Amino acid sequence: MIYTSKIQKAIKFAIKTHEVYQKQKRKGKDIAYITHPLTVGIILSQSKASEDAIVAGILHDTIEDSTEDKKVSAEMIEERFGKEVSDLVLSITEKDKGLSWAERKKQALEHIQNFSHDSLLIKSADIVANVSELLDDYARYEDSVFARFNAPKTKIIKHQLEAICSIVQKWKENPLTEDLKFLADKLQMIESTKFMSQNPAKVIKYKDYDENEKLECPACGWKGTPRESGFIESGDYCLDVSCPICGKMLLVADFPKA
Numbered sequence: 001m002i003y004t005s006k007i008q009k010a011i012k013f014a015i016k017t018h019e020v021y022q023k024q025k026r027k028g029k030d031i032a033y034i035t036h037p038l039t040v041g042i043i044l045s046q047s048k049a050s051e052d053a054i055v056a057g058i059l060h061d062t063i064e065d066s067t068e069d070k071k072v073s074a075e076m077i078e079e080r081f082g083k084e085v086s087d088l089v090l091s092i093t094e095k096d097k098g099l100s101w102a103e104r105k106k107q108a109l110e111h112i113q114n115f116s117h118d119s120l121l122i123k124s125a126d127i128v129a130n131v132s133e134l135l136d137d138y139a140r141y142e143d144s145v146f147a148r149f150n151a152p153k154t155k156i157i158k159h160q161l162e163a164i165c166s167i168v169q170k171w172k173e174n175p176l177t178e179d180l181k182f183l184a185d186k187l188q189m190i191e192s193t194k195f196m197s198q199n200p201a202k203v204i205k206y207k208d209y210d211e212n213e214k215l216e217c218p219a220c221g222w223k224g225t226p227r228e229s230g231f232i233e234s235g236d237y238c239l240d241v242s243c244p245i246c247g248k249m250l251l252v253a254d255f256p257k258a
């Protein structure tokens with residue numbers, strides 16, 4: 001079975017929580033919130049995720065976003081969908097809504113370090129859904145789309161890039177790695193004009209080029225050497241090394257053939 005009764009039940013439960021009980025909308029938009037968890041469920045089911053991971057993906061915001069009078073608890077999820085699902089939902093739920101944006105995002109990055117593959121896959125699908133939506137809105141409304149968040153554009157992009165970088169580095173065989181890298185590259189481009197002028201690639205002479213030199217990406221936090229990046233392009237006048245996660249150019253070595 002592909003469309004199991006457990007998945008149907010999860011869809012009904014999520015619709016009740018987000019739509020029926022509170023008509024929740026996507027932040028700053030007139031779009032029903034439920035579109036997001038359903039999108040995450042579709043992405044997961046196309047990534048060969050297990051039934052429990054798909055179910056947890058559909059339910060992933062129900063604890064965080066339920067209203068006080070209709071509060072969804074981990075116990076309620078466990079009772080209806082089992083311990084595996086409730087543990088997965090809890091693992092990607094932001095624990096302390098009282099913290100500042102920066103502190104919550106810092107915690108979220110730390111949590112990724114302890115994620116199981118299923119949690120990483122759900123978090124990846126969540127990011128793919130959110131960043132795709134953001135890029136689609138950006139194509140239409142440009143910088144005004146960032147006004148709806150509680151943090152400035154540069155910080156939002158940097159956080160998403162760092163989250164993508166730590167997920168990709170934690171689990172390279174993640175079925176969503178290519179999607180995440182594609183989106184990281186697009187996110188980097190939104191920032192690129194200003195960001196590149198503030199963080200230019202390091203330019204060196206080719207004779208000083210060392211494929212084992214330690215590099216760090218200022219955009220997403222990736223650390224490694226040119227050899228490890230595998231993202232090296234060599235032309236007639238220079239060789240350049242870019243970040244393998246977000247595509248930011250990190251190093252330019254002049255005149256490789258001179």
Ligand SMILES: [Zn+2]
Nearest residue numbers: 217220243246
């Ligand atoms: Zn990078």
